[in-house]
Amino acid sequence: MLRQVLKSILKKPVTIMYPYEKLEMPDKFRGKLKFSPEKCIGCKMCMKDCPTGAITINKIGEKKFEAVIDLDKCIYCAQCVDSCPKKALEATKEVELAQLDKGKLRVIFDAESQKTTEEESKK
Amino acid sequence: MADPRKFKIPIGPQHPALKEPESFSVALKGEKIKGLDIRLGYNHRGIEKACEGKTFIQDVYLLERICGICSHSHSTCFVQAVEEIAGLAVPRRALYIRTLVAELERVHSHYLWLGVAGHEIGFDTLLMYTWRDREAIMDVLALLTGNRVNYGINCLGGVRRDIDATQIKEVIKAIDELEERTKYYIEVATQEVTIIERLSGVGILSHEDALRLGAVGPTGRASGVNRDVRRDDAYAAYAELKFDVITDDHCDVYGRTLVRVKELLQSFSIIRQVLKNLPDGPIAVRAPRKIPAGEAFNRYEAPRGEDVHYVKANGTEFPERVKVRAPTLANIRSVKQMLKDRYLADMPIVIAAIDPCFSCTDRLISVKHDNKEKEVMEWQALRSYSIDWYSKRGVDFTELNKKLEEKFKHK
Amino acid sequence: MSAIFSILIFPGILFISVAALFAEFLDRRIYARLQNRFGPPWFQPFADFVKLLGKEEVVPKDANAVMFKAMPIFAFASSVCAFLYMPLYRQNSLFPFNGDVIVVLYLLTVPTLAFFIGGWYSTSLYSRIGSVRSLMQLFSYEVPLFIGILSAAVLADTWSLSQLTVFYGEHNWFWLFNLIGFAVCLIALLAKLEKVPFDIPEAETEIVAGSFTEYSGRHFAMLRLTLDVELVVGSSFLAAVFLPFGYSFGPIIGFAIFLLKVLFIIFLLSVARTVVARLRIDQMVNFCWRFLVPLAFIQLLLNLIIKGVIVR
Known part of the structure; x- marks a missing residue:
């Protein structure tokens, strides 16, 4: 043990100084979800299979759907990605999702703008 | 207080030695333990009941979260039980991948235990070193399954993620490195004077007591109980793999340490075999949403011992009953025996030696007395x-x- | 005026406190690096100290408040006092007198006793077990520590720290005879500082924090500082007794050499606590009486013989 210990004095510490250095997530990583509204057919299988009820699909027009994802409810199991028959959902590598404002944890993917908008906190 | 040397001190529910809330009330005379009261139930989360309100697909993820360390154990055990009810023929490739993740999990769990044991006897260097090396396994698991804990690799009828050649290379690289380190830790555990002083002769559980109290896993195997579900009731791909069941007759914490570190070497060999013989084919079969009525009972050798799931289905999407018995519940009773007339200083390491996971353990059974049609089984x-x-x-x-x-x- | 300066500023309370906190940083940093970690930044002990000063103070309901609050101050005062007798940059300390070796040894014992009393009066069960353990430990390591240090003094034929350094300054290589005693005292110092493998009185995983369990806020800060001061005082005491060279180059270089010696001892202590597990109290008592005490006596015997044969 002593030899091993004295050797490590000369070694660089293995600590990774997060947040200054960040690690790359592996390809299969299950991070924040991404929703592609144009692919969605509104079958709501993802809603049915989600263990925590974190995802909601709303109909906002003729063949147009939006997804509301509660990031604080999501357990990042990516079952919805598997359940989706049209591959409208996708898990990204994004992990840094901590927020002080709880309202920002509710992400709405809107078909109209085709862009992610973050709804302001509402009480 | 009649005798000022006799008193009771609470270890827990909140105590630095315990990583989860659980109450041990210790009657002391000086430094000697004269009595021990164990109270479970501070971590009850009602998971079994919650399972009944969710579909089988959702339950896989819920049961995976029973334990943060042996999560794959619980989900595999449940999935196997459901597959038995539904009569699904799981593809061989899926079984091999399950076995691979299971063994990787065992490696990470045993490494974790080694560090915790080091910490409990005040050897923080061992903790830092083992946990540093454990990172390699965590990274491999993230690479294979998509997350470091709660892998989410299982689904009804197979596994969710396939592995490819580059990943196999990564795994083998990590395994080679870790095997080297494991040999070093075996050396440390068998040669460091202070470690041996603190571990040998502590927490003795004789072979008879181990059988009587139903100790499972490494706790039982260190007392010479030659049982391992992987061999006795082979599931997944274990029937096709060659490995030894490690037993030891030290009957103390030292023996448990030896069993665990030697099991690591076995796990490495299993992982190598799995990667070498990985069959081709699909990774999952389609599972029905509605599971036909029936019941199944499944055993699984988790890193901490035998894990048991009982599932009853009634032909709907929801299970009628899910019962989980985590290995710690089988082992916790032996703690009292192990601590008889020992020193207070041995308490943390003896409790840690069964590798307790209290939140897995806490289950609630309420017995209704008004049930007329009850059947009593001796x-x-x-x-x-x-x-x-x-x-x-x-x-x-x-x-x-x-x-x-x-x-x-x-x- | 100069006396007040030496007591309050250099080498008194202010200097020793800063040095002690810095020593804690060094100890933690070396410990971390030995474990292949990064370790805390240099201001961490200072930040901890300041934070503790601002925290709410809780005195247990059943505790004897006077004793409970007095003990940390008592412990701190006595350990700072001991530092005044260290030969820092010249062979004489600030207030040398014949017999100060013994006084320093006893001043270093006082904090342990204060921990015992403070822990006992805080009425918590964890504290009481910790207190009894620290007292039991005291009886085990004190004997080898005393004999080890006194045998060096026996060779020099003086009870004064200043005389001792003068003697070893004149007989250049005589300190090499004391190496057994040095090793014994290093181990005993580990026990005194309650560091692994002898952190039995405050074994975190068994009895939370031992005597200190109920302390919080200012008084806990004081206790922490006392342990750090003890680290510096103990290391410099060993440096003065067992590594008594390098005073002949004038005050500034002498002071630098002295600091180096202290750092070396702190480094040895850090390495020692990295490579071992915590012992049980019975094992600790056994170890001290079976190995340390005989070794210390061998040292004493050796020094008596050397004194009879060579020094005369």
């Missing part, structure tokens, strides 16, 4: 029932049973 009847149940499925216990009876006649 211990003997229950045992012969279980032996029958297993012999129907081709597991023979008559040999083992004879041995057991002889042992107790002796007493």
